[in-house]
Amino acid sequence: MNIKELVGKNLGILRKELGLSLEKVAELTGVSKSMLSEIEKGNTNPTIAVLWKIANGLKIPFSKLIKSEKEIFQVVKEEEKKTIFIDDNVEVYCVYNYDENCKNELYEMKIAPGHSHISESHGENVFEHVYIKKGCLLMKTENSQAELEERDSLKFLANSKHEYINNCKGYLELLIFLSYS
Numbered sequence: 001m002n003i004k005e006l007v008g009k010n011l012g013i014l015r016k017e018l019g020l021s022l023e024k025v026a027e028l029t030g031v032s033k034s035m036l037s038e039i040e041k042g043n044t045n046p047t048i049a050v051l052w053k054i055a056n057g058l059k060i061p062f063s064k065l066i067k068s069e070k071e072i073f074q075v076v077k078e079e080e081k082k083t084i085f086i087d088d089n090v091e092v093y094c095v096y097n098y099d100e101n102c103k104n105e106l107y108e109m110k111i112a113p114g115h116s117h118i119s120e121s122h123g124e125n126v127f128e129h130v131y132i133k134k135g136c137l138l139m140k141t142e143n144s145q146a147e148l149e150e151r152d153s154l155k156f157l158a159n160s161k162h163e164y165i166n167n168c169k170g171y172l173e174l175l176i177f178l179s180y181s
Contacts, residue, residue, distance in 0.1 A: 007042075014064060020058075031050055128178055130177075142162070158178070
């Protein structure tokens with residue numbers, strides 16, 4: 001199953017579990033009814049921004065939209081990571097989907113030199129933990145900013161828009177751990 005089909009299947013299941021119509025989901029998320037219908041059918045590949053709108057509107061973890069079967073002992077090989085977003089300058093992968101027991105999820109991001117990625121709010125009471133694997137990062141939130149280098153880390157309340165900026169000469173590689181309380 002490809003990512004479009006997986007997102008569509010999960011959105012349909014979540015919507016029915018919550019007892020919501022497409023109209024109500026559109027109202028809660030700010031995503032049009034027609035777009036939601038196309039996503040559920042697996043006919044379109046929604047952007048990260050659209051998926052965050054859906055997740056925030058439904059008050060669910062982002063990775064619930066891209067999850068597959070749960071496993072207690074899970075190994076994820078490099079080639080098995082789910083691609084969330086990719087363009088010439090930024091790559092985002094889901095390493096571990098949201099886990100109901102632990103209430104967390106893990107992502108990997110790569111940003112080309114001189115480029116950035118803006119992330120929307122992850123909802124209320126979501127903490128983001130960032131670990132720099134390689135390179136350096138200028139991290140900007142609504143009220144703060146920090147410069148981090150290789151092997152540095154940062155934790156912040158991710159309830160507003162934030163930006164990851166690669167201000168170094170080489171690629172920036174980082175891990176993003178989201179914890180839901």
